[in-house]
Amino acid sequence: MSTKYELFDDLENKKARLCKAAVSIFSDKSFNRTTVQEIAQKAGVGKGTFYNYFDSKERLLSFLLDCGTVKLIEYVKDSIQEVMEPRDKLEKAIDSQLEYFNKNHDYFVFYLREMWSYRQGLEEQIFKLKEEYITIFENIIKEGEDSKAFKNVDIETISSGLFGMLSVASSHWALFSSEFPLENINQSVKEVFFNGILRG
Amino acid sequence: MSTKYELFDDLENKKARLCKAAVSIFSDKSFNRTTVQEIAQKAGVGKGTFYNYFDSKERLLSFLLDCGTVKLIEYVKDSIQEVMEPRDKLEKAIDSQLEYFNKNHDYFVFYLREMWSYRQGLEEQIFKLKEEYITIFENIIKEGEDSKAFKNVDIETISSGLFGMLSVASSHWALFSSEFPLENINQSVKEVFFNGILRG
Amino acid sequence: MSTKYELFDDLENKKARLCKAAVSIFSDKSFNRTTVQEIAQKAGVGKGTFYNYFDSKERLLSFLLDCGTVKLIEYVKDSIQEVMEPRDKLEKAIDSQLEYFNKNHDYFVFYLREMWSYRQGLEEQIFKLKEEYITIFENIIKEGEDSKAFKNVDIETISSGLFGMLSVASSHWALFSSEFPLENINQSVKEVFFNGILRG
Amino acid sequence: MSTKYELFDDLENKKARLCKAAVSIFSDKSFNRTTVQEIAQKAGVGKGTFYNYFDSKERLLSFLLDCGTVKLIEYVKDSIQEVMEPRDKLEKAIDSQLEYFNKNHDYFVFYLREMWSYRQGLEEQIFKLKEEYITIFENIIKEGEDSKAFKNVDIETISSGLFGMLSVASSHWALFSSEFPLENINQSVKEVFFNGILRG
DNA sequence: CATGAATGAGGCTTCATTCAT
DNA sequence: AATGAATGAAGCCTCATTCAT
Incomplete structure (x- = not known):
């Protein structure tokens, strides 16, 4: 994965540091239990500096949700x-999503936690992006x-279902285990999704 | 589904009203953006009354997460x-989870949103319950x-993956569509999960 | 002056206390240098209580500007x-304005200081009221x-001019002197305003 | 009015620009709602430059209040x-004050708004100057x-009252009207102040 | 001199919780 | 048991001021 796909690495130095600090804390606590103070501190900048880079918490x-979704897409x-x-x-596509998760554990623990929060408010865009991502699956399946x-099959159901299968299985490992058996996950998911769990 | 499985229906009247009010608002906003005030008001009781039934927000x-998981299990x-x-x-099991989701849309929109929030804090129990639920799948698959x-297959991956597939596909419909084509979802998921998406 | 004209005396107890505390501090510092904390403290209530009575600082x-203007009118x-x-x-009318000033020194020191601040923002109403007050003078002068x-004479000029003469002369005494020679002020203003300063 | 009396025109270029920018914004918003940033921007200089010319906001x-009062005097x-x-x-003197107001609308809208704010703090000097100005009236009236x-008449009352009459009538026109009928104001004020409003 | 990114003290406001009635 | 007025800790955000370049 070249720098092109590295989350935040093409941002200004401080902004990237703030993003990384935020994701790191968000993956541990939730967004709501994290203060701007903490993020700034972890990023090694003053509280006011945060507001030079972001309008608000x-x-x-x-931005973080958006950024990750755009890069994933x-x-x-x-x-x-x-x-x-x-x-x-x-x-x-399955390979890629799993690789991406694997490269950005913190981010995806955070992502999975917060992505559901945005239904109303300003940030409809998040929803659009999530949809856009699932549309990738939809298009491939339609083509197939x-x-x-x-x-x-019902394309919407199976596309979002595949996204859910990959995301939740990945999170399961990220949250409950110290290892992340990328290859196993990959093979098991593919085997079942392509051929089904039934033997013979 | 008898009363036995109805969320909150075996609680005292006011406690049930508070739970239902809470879930209804939580499915719309997130937990954090909802105030105790609003919950009490929607339940038609005073704010102080809330604290007769729950120690804290x-x-x-x-309780809500617990309650729903226990009933689902x-x-x-x-x-x-x-x-x-x-x-x-x-x-x-697939039938049942989908039926259950279908009976409690609000609850599961809320559930999916908040279930990821609990890693530390007092509420490890939630995690245990979520695990206990996935364990049902694990046991069946092991048996199979x-x-x-x-x-x-990797049992943990596929069990949590199945849970994710069902949950996210259900949420997809609940969040983005006015209809909830229970039968379609059920059939599509089963066909793919059992036999795979590949033709022939 | 009956209770009817007493500033704040027909408000709820706590709200009146907050108003009085605020005016008392505002007459000393300016609005901007006063914190909600201080107001609440002086009123003997908690900071949160302030927000039970006022939406914001x-x-x-x-409210204070409005209230005083309405009562004066x-x-x-x-x-x-x-x-x-x-x-x-x-x-x-001159008697009354001076009496009113005299009864509410703090308030008018505050009033004169802050009344000019409101040109845009939500509170156009203040301007309307100030205008409404000056209109009283205008109507009398027109009738005369x-x-x-x-x-x-140019009615707008002389009406606002009379208001300015009374206000500034009153403030002069309130700000720079420990006494407030109500009768002297009254007589001098009337003598000049009605007959001019020229002898003979 | 020669350059001698032009506000700020005998200052260094950038300092003058800062003063003019400040007055222009202050006449629109209040001092407190204006940021140093805005002033610097409007003056076309960097924020840091502001602090080369003024110790603080x-x-x-x-300085502005002082400057205007000194020039007026x-x-x-x-x-x-x-x-x-x-x-x-x-x-x-009346002619001159009105001319001066007329030449510097923005400044006097600002002046009237902020002049009342200064009772304590470092800036007693402002009060002294305002007093010094009113003293001009006092001396003339005493002489008369x-x-x-x-x-x-009560000299303090009538001197500050005249100042108030001129200031508030001027502001009235400046704030509420697009025109400023200098001659009318002048004549009406003089007629009333010298001869009174009563006919015959 | 000029700049503007960085800072953090300070203030407004929210809201979970308490408690007197 | 039920209430909602009162509370104050906690957090977001602003903005005057500094300082390295």
Whole structure:
């Protein structure tokens, strides 16, 4: 994964530090139990400096969610760009999402926790992005159906379901275990999602 | 679904009203943006009364999450109690979770949002319960592996993954759509989870 | 002056105490240098209590200015109600404004200081009221012109000018002197305003 | 009015620009709601530059009030210097104050708003100056009384009252009207102040 | 001199919780 | 048991001021 996909690494130094500090604390406590003070302190800057980079604490949240989703979308889209077969595309997309999670544990513990919070308020954009991400799955599955590679299923259900399967399984490991058996997760999910859990 | 499984219906009148009011507001805003005032008001009681039934706002959250998880566990466990075959058990469990979600939309929008928040603090119990629920899946899948009905997969991954698939697909419909096509969701998830998305 | 005209005396106990505390401090420092903390403390209540009675510190200011202007208008209007001759009316109005100032030194030191602050923002109403007060003078003077008792002058100029003369002269005494020679002020202003400063 | 009396025009370039920017903003918002940032920006300099010319925001206020009062005093004193008769002197003084207001609308809107704020703090000097200005009126009136041109009145009351009459009438026009009928104001004030409002 | 990023003291406001009635 | 006025700890944010460049 080149710098292009590194969360925050293309931001100004201080802004990146603030983002990283925030994510690190948010993955431990929740957004609401974290104070701006703490974030600034962890980033090694003054409290006022925070407000040179973000309009408010809420906007930081919005920015972080946005940022991660945009990068994830970029990353996954890039990874499937030159793949032709729907099945291969879906494999690649699964690989990519899991890799991405694996590269950014803190971020995704935070992400999974806070992504559900945004239904109303200013930040409808988050929802749009989450939808845009799931749309990647939807498009691949639709393509697979058209080419008779995949069965006819309810595309919305299965796309969001796949996203849920990957996210929750990843979180499960991130939250409850010290290891993150990327390969196992990858293989098990793919095996079941492509061929089902039934033997023979 | 008998009263036994109805959330809050076996509580004292006012406590039940407070729970229902809370869930209704929480599904709209998040826990943190909801005030005790609002909950009491919606329940039609005074603010002080709230504290006759709950030690604190946090304890209400804990109680609600707990309550829903316990009932879900009861409900699913009861539903599979007399089923013998692992595959039938898993089908039944999937049916039950989806039914349960369907009966309690507000609750599960809230549940999905807040369940991730609890890692530290007093409320480890929530985690235990969530784990206990996933353990139901784990046990069924283990049984299925033992009887050669199911393939060998990473059980933790696939159990939490199934939970994620069901939860996120359900939420997807609950959040983004006015309808909730229970039967479609059920069939699509089962078809993919049991047989995979690949045709032939 | 009956209770009817007493500033704040017809408010709830705590609200009145907060108003009185605020005015007392505002007359010493300015609004901006006074904290809500101080006001609450001087009123003998908790800081949070302040917000049970006023939406914000700004709204307190608005309320205080409003309140004083309304009462002044009431007081002056009542005092001239049964007077027929324009000259007598104007005398009575001058008497009343000076009496009112005299009864509420703190308030008017505060009033004169803050009344100019409100041009934009929510509180256009203040301006309307100040205008409404000056309109009392305008109407009397117009009447006096019509009945040939008064000369033809620019009514807006002379009405606001009279208000300024009374206000600034009163403030002068309130700010720079320990005494407030009500009678002297009254007589001197009237003598000059009615007959001019020129002898003979 | 030669440069001698132009506010700020004999200051260094940047200092003058800062003063003008400040007055312009202050006449719109109040001192307290204006930030140093805004002033610097409007003056077209950096925020740090502000502090090369003024020790603090407070000192700017002090300087502005001071500056305007000193110039006003100079201007009025100069204008009456060669006038002999008290009545003519007073007329000239009134002319001058009104001219001065007219030349510096923004400044006087600001001045009238902020002049009352200074009772304690470092800036007693402001009060002294305001007093010094009113003393000009006091001296003329005293002289007029001695020469029997003027009646015996309470000199402090009438001097501050005249200042108030001129200031508030001027502000009235500046704040509430797009025009400033200098001649009308001048004539009406003089007519009333010298001869009274009563006809015959 | 000029700048503007960095700072943190300080103030407003919210809201969970208490308690007298 | 029920209430809601009272409380004050806690947190977000502003902005005057500093200082390295």
